[in-house]
Amino acid sequence: MRLSLTNIIGVFFSVGILIFGVTEITGATGYINSIPMLSKYQFLNIPSLFIVLGGVLNAAFITYQPKYVGQALGSVFYLFNQSRISHKKLSEDLKNILEWSDQVKANRIKAMSSLEKENGDEVTGYFFSLINTNYTNDEIKEFAGVSIEEHYFRKMVVVDVLRAMGGAAPSFGMFGTLFGLVVMLGQLENPSGMGPGLAAALITTLYGISLARFIFYPMSEKLKNIAQQNRYREYFMLEGVLLINSKKSSFYIEDKLKTYLRRDLKGQQKKEKG
Numbered sequence: 152m153r154l155s156l157t158n159i160i161g162v163f164f165s166v167g168i169l170i171f172g173v174t175e176i177t178g179a180t181g182y183i184n185s186i187p188m189l190s191k192y193q194f195l196n197i198p199s200l201f202i203v204l205g206g207v208l209n210a211a212f213i214t215y216q217p218k219y220v221g222q223a224l225g226s227v228f229y230l231f232n233q234s235r236i237s238h239k240k241l242s243e244d245l246k247n248i249l250e251w252s253d254q255v256k257a258n259r260i261k262a263m264s265s266l267e268k269e270n271g272d273e274v275t276g277y278f279f280s281l282i283n284t285n286y287t288n289d290e291i292k293e294f295a296g297v298s299i300e301e302h303y304f305r306k307m308v309v310v311d312v313l314r315a316m317g318g319a320a321p322s323f324g325m326f327g328t329l330f331g332l333v334v335m336l337g338q339l340e341n342p343s344g345m346g347p348g349l350a351a352a353l354i355t356t357l358y359g360i361s362l363a364r365f366i367f368y369p370m371s372e373k374l375k376n377i378a379q380q381n382r383y384r385e386y387f388m389l390e391g392v393l394l395i396n397s398k399k400s401s402f403y404i405e406d407k408l409k410t411y412l413r414r415d416l417k418g419q420q421k422k423e424k425g
Contacts, residue, residue: 158212158217165205165207165209166209168201168204169201169205169323171205172199172202172205173202176198176327194357196351196358199354199355203327206319206326207319207320208220210319211223211315211316222309226370226374230373234376236384238412241384241411244384244391245391251395252395264283267282274298274302277295278389281295282392282396295389296389303381306374306378307375310374313371313374314371316362317366317367321356324355325356331350331355332352334352335348336348391404394407
């Protein structure tokens with residue numbers, strides 16, 4: 152086992168954020184309090200936020216490869232984006248497959264080469280490249296299936312990262328709460344100084360729960376649904392390419408692939424979840 156420099160940097164960075172948040176709550180530094188803009192809002196407590204985020208990132212960098220942590224963090228910016236895969240999209244794909252079938256029947260060699268190189272869909276282009284290598288349908292299905300599942304697996308790792316972050320956030324919220332209580336108890340002789348410690352104790356828990364329930368867990372479920380829909384489409388495209396390679400008629404291809412369109416994507420997700 153070798154050391155990962157990026158993991159080490161990520162861990163030290165996240166621990167640094169965590170320590171900075173702790174020192175701010177205990178009053179050892181006081182940098183945040185010196186900025187009036189950051190201290191005038193009742194529910195904005197930067198040290199508490201640093202404790203939660205620092206702890207979450209530290210746990211993620213220790214557990215997963217940095218590239219997957221980066222992808223998980225980047226996916227948060229797509230919280231309100233929707234999946235491209237829908238019944239309409241699959242219908243358009245079916246139309247394209249029928250057009251490809253006609254092209255292959257007209258001039259197989261030229262059409263296959265063109266569909267491999269000029270296809271805008273990287274996955275479908277790969278399927279046609281397997282055909283051009285003269286593999287059998289069973290071999291193409293084997294190679295393509297491995298590729299589809301590997302792509303799905305990588306997406307699910309990002310889902311696991313977000314779930315882990317969602318599990319860690321409330322824990323580090325309680326971690327910050329303990330520090331806030333220590334600060335509060337240290338000011339028992341000075342009631343006016345107990346407020347900041349109590350506020351930090353409560354709001355750190357609030358931040359931890361909020362990040363978990365409003366960001367990390369919903370985003371993980373969303374990415375999982377998108378990954379399942381993408382995998383569903385890739386198998387749909389694979390079936391179409393295999394039918395083209397088998398020289399099936401356009402009517403047969405259309406009727407066969409329409410069975411995929413009759414399935415409900417949400418129902419498929421529930422089936423996989425069960």
